Amino acid sequence: MMPVDYLVAQDLHKSFNEHKAVNGVSFTIHKREIFGLLGPNGAGKTTTIRMLSTVLEPDQGDVIIGGHLIRREAEEVRNLIGVCPQELALYVELGALDNLIFFGRMAGMSSQEAREQAMAHLKLVGLEERAKGKIDKFSGGMKRRVNLAVALMGHPELLFLDEPTVGIDPQSRNNIYETIEGLRDKGMTILHTTHYMEEADRLCDRVAIMDGGQVIALDTPHALKAQIGSPDQVTLEDVFLKMTGRSLRD
Amino acid sequence: MTKALQIAWLQVRIYLQDKSDLAFSLLLPVVTFALMYFVFGGLTQFHATAHIVNEDPGGVYSEAFIEQLEAFDELNIDLLSLDKADGKLERADLLMFIVIPEGFSEKLASGEPVELLFKQRGNGGQEQQIVAALVRSVANDISLELQAQGQVIAALVDTDTTISRIETTVERLFAEERENPTVAVTEDTIGSSPDPVEQFLPGIITMYVLFAIILSARTLVEERHLGTLERLLTTRLSVGELFAGKFIAGISRGFIQTVILMVLSYAVFQIFTPLSFVSSLLVALIFTCAASALGLVIASAVRTPDQASWVGVFFTMAMVMIGGTFFPIEEGSVMEIISRFSVNTYANDALGTLINEGGSLGDIGLEIGVLAGVIVVGLLLSRYLFKVMPGGR
Numbered sequence: 001m002m003p004v005d006y007l008v009a010q011d012l013h014k015s016f017n018e019h020k021a022v023n024g025v026s027f028t029i030h031k032r033e034i035f036g037l038l039g040p041n042g043a044g045k046t047t048t049i050r051m052l053s054t055v056l057e058p059d060q061g062d063v064i065i066g067g068h069l070i071r072r073e074a075e076e077v078r079n080l081i082g083v084c085p086q087e088l089a090l091y092v093e094l095g096a097l098d099n100l101i102f103f104g105r106m107a108g109m110s111s112q113e114a115r116e117q118a119m120a121h122l123k124l125v126g127l128e129e130r131a132k133g134k135i136d137k138f139s140g141g142m143k144r145r146v147n148l149a150v151a152l153m154g155h156p157e158l159l160f161l162d163e164p165t166v167g168i169d170p171q172s173r174n175n176i177y178e179t180i181e182g183l184r185d186k187g188m189t190i191l192h193t194t195h196y197m198e199e200a201d202r203l204c205d206r207v208a209i210m211d212g213g214q215v216i217a218l219d220t221p222h223a224l225k226a227q228i229g230s231p232d233q234v235t236l237e238d239v240f241l242k243m244t245g246r247s248l249r250d
Numbered sequence: 251m252t253k254a255l256q257i258a259w260l261q262v263r264i265y266l267q268d269k270s271d272l273a274f275s276l277l278l279p280v281v282t283f284a285l286m287y288f289v290f291g292g293l294t295q296f297h298a299t300a301h302i303v304n305e306d307p308g309g310v311y312s313e314a315f316i317e318q319l320e321a322f323d324e325l326n327i328d329l330l331s332l333d334k335a336d337g338k339l340e341r342a343d344l345l346m347f348i349v350i351p352e353g354f355s356e357k358l359a360s361g362e363p364v365e366l367l368f369k370q371r372g373n374g375g376q377e378q379q380i381v382a383a384l385v386r387s388v389a390n391d392i393s394l395e396l397q398a399q400g401q402v403i404a405a406l407v408d409t410d411t412t413i414s415r416i417e418t419t420v421e422r423l424f425a426e427e428r429e430n431p432t433v434a435v436t437e438d439t440i441g442s443s444p445d446p447v448e449q450f451l452p453g454i455i456t457m458y459v460l461f462a463i464i465l466s467a468r469t470l471v472e473e474r475h476l477g478t479l480e481r482l483l484t485t486r487l488s489v490g491e492l493f494a495g496k497f498i499a500g501i502s503r504g505f506i507q508t509v510i511l512m513v514l515s516y517a518v519f520q521i522f523t524p525l526s527f528v529s530s531l532l533v534a535l536i537f538t539c540a541a542s543a544l545g546l547v548i549a550s551a552v553r554t555p556d557q558a559s560w561v562g563v564f565f566t567m568a569m570v571m572i573g574g575t576f577f578p579i580e581e582g583s584v585m586e587i588i589s590r591f592s593v594n595t596y597a598n599d600a601l602g603t604l605i606n607e608g609g610s611l612g613d614i615g616l617e618i619g620v621l622a623g624v625i626v627v628g629l630l631l632s633r634y635l636f637k638v639m640p641g642g643r
Binding site for chain 2: 016050053054055057075078079081082083085087088089090091093094098102103105106107108150154
């Protein structure tokens with residue numbers, strides 16, 4: 001069966017002053033796929049996600065999500081997406097449950113619906129016991145899990161995960177991996193950026209490697225590894241370093 | 251609208267969660283009120299001390315003179331020795347004292363002229379000049395009484411009437427005259443008295459409302475800083491709903507402090523009538539809306555919470571200074587023209603009309619119109635700035 005394209009990005013460009021952050025990015029994400037977006041710092045991953053999630057308007061190019069053209073139907077697109085940003089975008093003075101309920105209400109849910117869904121998502125990320133705990137008392141890993149749970153409010157069809165596991169302990173990271181895999185199994189489409197190559201290798205069906213605001217490679221992890229050697233012998237990190245070089249990026 | 255109320259409620263909850271912030275913001279108006287009470291409480295009319303050196307102790311006329319001065323409600327009498335009074339005047343601990351000379355009563359009894367001495371630094375200051383005027387009026391009364399007494403005695407010297415009877419009769423007639431003067435003065439007061447609390451209260455209320463500008467300015471920028479703003483912008487929340495929520499949140503926080511201040515003023519100083527209280531609350535609410543809208547303008551134009559605070563502080567201080575918060579602005583002056591560009595001028599004028607002049611809402615239509623205009627323009631401008639600034643929508 002031919003995969004159905006759920007997201008189509010065509011020739012995206014975005015500049016900030018003279019700096020071209022994204023320079024002609026095109027890719028498609030299939031429905032029920034975990035699509036990895038890899039790249040060194042400053043490659044243009046976050047800018048791309050911000051354009052795809054309707055936060056930034058592209059200077060040029062188009063995005064179609066779930067059959068809706070972002071430029072014309074941004075409201076409809078927002079009904080389909082959930083965003084887990086790189087920073088912990090939470091109200092730290094409030095409890096985990098309150099944060100989820102609030103964003104649920106912003107996603108258009110009733111109070112009762114939001115409460116029920118919030119409890120379900122907190123259970124999913126292993127925090128149902130700490131539902132009423134204040135975010136500012138949580139560990140980094142717990143905050144990351146709440147950050148992910150908030151993105152799930154409203155049952156989005158397409159989830160944007162911008163480095164959801166950065167700086168957390170292995171247990172929390174593993175919980176997030178399992179959550180993401182579970183979401184894919186339930187039919188969710190996911191765009192995932194990460195600096196952890198083993199994470200991309202484990203989770204992603206296909207990955208695009210970005211550098212200098214452009215996609216320089218796009219394929220399955222297995223096929224990308226096969227480009228530089230035996231897939232069993234090389235890692236995705238080897239591929240990444242070969243394609244993006246070893247010079248430091250700040 | 252539900253989402254806007256959710257956003258406003260969230261902000262209020264965050265405000266209520268921060269106990270120290272909450273205590274501070276609720277205590278500030280109480281402290282301000284306490285300061286007002288200690289500075290102005292019970293001292294709403296002229297009150298001064300007359301420092302007197304009596305070198306004629308036990309004298310009939312010196313005692314009567316002091317007694318008449320004590321009859322003034324506005325005066326406290328402070329009796330001093332000459333050395334002590336000189337020392338205090340030297341150190342500027344007092345600005346004027348009155349000396350009743352030795353033999354004051356004896357000389358008056360024998361019909362000789364006497365002189366009271368006003369010893370003062372410079373002109374004695376405004377307060378002591380008023381004291382001097384009161385002392386002169388008492389001296390004139392005594393002088394007139396003694397003159398009348400002398401003239402009556404001279405006129406009746408050849409009759410059988412005794413001098414003591416003449417003195418008693420003249421004294422009684424003067425006392426009756428003081429009690430029911432031939433030329434009486436009646437006070438016809440329009441509005442309330444120029445009470446310092448009433449004079450300053452409108453400015454203090456508007457100053458607290460202006461603080462809402464800083465709060466409103468910070469809230470949106472802090473959300474941008476935390477990343478929650480971007481997250482909100484990817485939900486089904488419209489920018490209009492976001493702004494409405496932040497607008498209502500700014501009003502809520504700013505208005506809470508104002509209500510505390512006004513309720514305390516009502517309860518303790520009895521400044522308001524029920525009607526003027528409700529009218530003043532309405533004006534304060536409209537002004538809080540204007541301040542919240544101006545806060546959103548700043549929030550949309552700046553990028554960091556610190557920038558928002560500093561710009562908010564600058565505008566607040568500038569408006570407090572040029573808007574007639576702590577001093578009256580002279581009509582027709584350049585300052586008056588400048589003050590018309592400061593939105594709190596209209597709120598101060600409106601509250602002043604309601605509180606000091608006993609006016610009604612019908613008398614402040616222009617001021618309410620200007621404030622309503624600022625709300626509309628502020629909201630539209632903030633929305634425009636949010637759209638055109640980098641990362642806006």
